[in-house]
Amino acid sequence: MRSEAAPQADIAFGVEPCSPPVIAVKATAALTLNVEFADGVRGEVRFLPSHLTGVFEPLKDPDFFTQARAENGVVTWPEELDLAPDAMYEAVKRCGIWVLQ
Numbered sequence: 548m549r550s551e552a553a554p555q556a557d558i559a560f561g562v563e564p565c566s567p568p569v570i571a572v573k574a575t576a577a578l579t580l581n582v583e584f585a586d587g588v589r590g591e592v593r594f595l596p597s598h599l600t601g602v603f604e605p606l607k608d609p610d611f612f613t614q615a616r617a618e619n620g621v622v623t624w625p626e627e628l629d630l631a632p633d634a635m636y637e638a639v640k641r642c643g644i645w646v647l648q
Contacts, residue, residue, distance in 0.1 A: 558595060564635035568620025574613040578606070582622060583638065590639030592622070592630070595648040605648075 567585040575581050578594040599607050605628065606612050612622050623629040638645035 565633045569617045569622050569632060570620075571637075572615050572617045572622050574615055577609065577614065580615055582617075582621065582635065584636060584639075585620075588636065588640050590643045590645070592635060592639070593644045593647070595646065598647040 552596050567588070569581040570585050573581050573583075573590075578599075580592040581589070582592055583589045592593050594595055594603070594606060596607075603612070605624070605626065610623065614623055616624075621632050622635070
């Protein structure tokens with residue numbers, strides 16, 4: 548399930564990655580993260596409780612939630628839980644926030 552950002556050497560000639568890699572992430576409040584991308588775009592990712600089902604259920608635990616980190620250009624947690632970087636980037640770039648509901 549974990550997707551990794553392609554190293555520059557693996558990118559085909561003329562093909563660019565869909566979004567810059569996530570370089571920093573920090574849990575700032577309950578179910579809220581601040582993220583920063585390599586191109587300087589910064590914003591917030593907010594989970595609504597209704598989104599915390601299935602694979603995202605472990606995020607209900609505040610101690611688990613705060614273990615968010617940027618790994619290989621992706622926001623990730625233990626147990627191979629991660630977020631779609633392209634969707635996150637587009638929403639944060641457009642609105643400054645990505646709300647998962």
